[in-house]
Structure formats: C-alpha cells, structure tokens
Amino acid sequence: MARTDRAAAAQAIRREAFVDAGLRLIQAKGYEHMSVQDVLDELDASKGAFYHYFDSKRALLLAAIERMTDVVLATLAPLLEDPTLAALEKLEGLFNGIATWKSERKDLMLAALRTWASDDNAIVREKLRRSTRERLVPIIAAIVRQGVDEGRFAVGSPDETALVIVLLIQGFQEVAGELFFARRAGTVSFEAVERMVASQVETMDRILGLPPGSFTGLDRDILRLWFG
Secondary structure, eight states: OOOHHHHHHHHHHHHHHHHHHHHHHHHHHHHHOHHHHHHHHHHHHHHHHHHHHHHHHHHHHHHHHHHHHHHHHHHHHHHHHHHTTOHHHHHHHHHHHHHHHHTTTHHHHHHHHHHHOOEEEEHHHHHHHHHHHHHHHHHHHHHHHHHHHHHHHOOOOOOHHHHHHHHHHHHHHHHHHHHHHHHHOOOSSSHHHHHHHHHHHHHHHHHHHHOOOOOOEEEEEEEHHOOO
C-alpha cells in the first residue's frame, strides 16, 4: 500500500473513532448536553484533531446520523439484492427493516429524535434530508423498476416515483416524530397514529398502482412499541 493510501486509511479510521465517540455520548448524555470537550476526553484527543475532521459539533452530529444510515442500509443489502424476492416484498422489507433496526436501538434513536426536533438543528435536518434522498432514491427506483418488470407496479417513471416515495417517507417521519411526543404528552390517541399510518399505506398503493390493501406498511408490534 502506498504511503498516501496508508495515511488516508489512518485518517479515515481516526475520523470514525470520533463518530463512534459522538454516538456513545449522544446516547448517554444527549446531544445538547454533550460538548466537544466530552468527545476529546473520550478519545484523549486534542481540539486540533477534532477540528481537522469536523468544523463544528453539528458536523459531528450529521456524521453520526449518516453513519446510522450507512449501517442500516448495509444490514438490509442482502434483502434488497435477493433475486428470489418480489419487488413488493423488498419494499415492505425495506420499510420494516429500517423500523426494526431503529426499534432494536431505541435508546439511541430516542436521543437522536430529541436532537432532531430541536430548532437549533434545522440546518442539520435539511442536510440530512438531502443526503437521505440521494441514498434512498436509487435503491427504491431499482425496486420500482423491478415491480414494473414483474407487471405488478403501474407507474410511468420509476425514478420520479422513487423520489415521490422518499418524500412521502420523509414527511411521514416528520409527522411521526410530532406524534411520538404528542403520545408521550397524552394529547393524541394510538388510534390517531394508526389512522395516520393507514393513510400512508393507502397512498403507497395508489402511487404504485396497486390494488387497495396490497402494501402492508409497518408491523403493528413495532408501531405499538413506539406509540403504544
């Protein structure tokens, strides 16, 4: 390996160590209570080392959330690449796989959710939305294209349809966050949450040109875990 390659690999490993530390501290203390100094203490690192990789604490937050996205997509790759699965199975598996992954890490996701909801992190939210679209649209477009080839999905353009689906997912996540906090405050019923999810499921059927009731949406046990 060339010297420059070894140096780049070492820098990548060091950067990932900062991201790992950030994730641990976000879960343990919450992002708002975590300081850059906490990260430095965790790794016995200098401020210069931190700012070599990240220009701010928010940049570390964005990297931490993007890491979670990378991990969950890697976890779901075998399902998405399985040639024996129909497109609808892959799409439902993608939705439920992401939800299951988050449920298995509920403490971390709760910490991230509280951080995500903060007005101070609006710029991070917008950057992450764009990053998520860039990652998910090609994945969902491939699934939609497969569904068209199977004669199951009736859409004009898989790429544009995939973008619409991703925008729907992002809108759902935003509303779901609001409903999560409303449920904890006791200001909305579980039935209201179920109606919202049912509406999303109905919309997915229409977008893909499927008969009503084809797309099942989130597993009810997962829904109960978060909103019950």
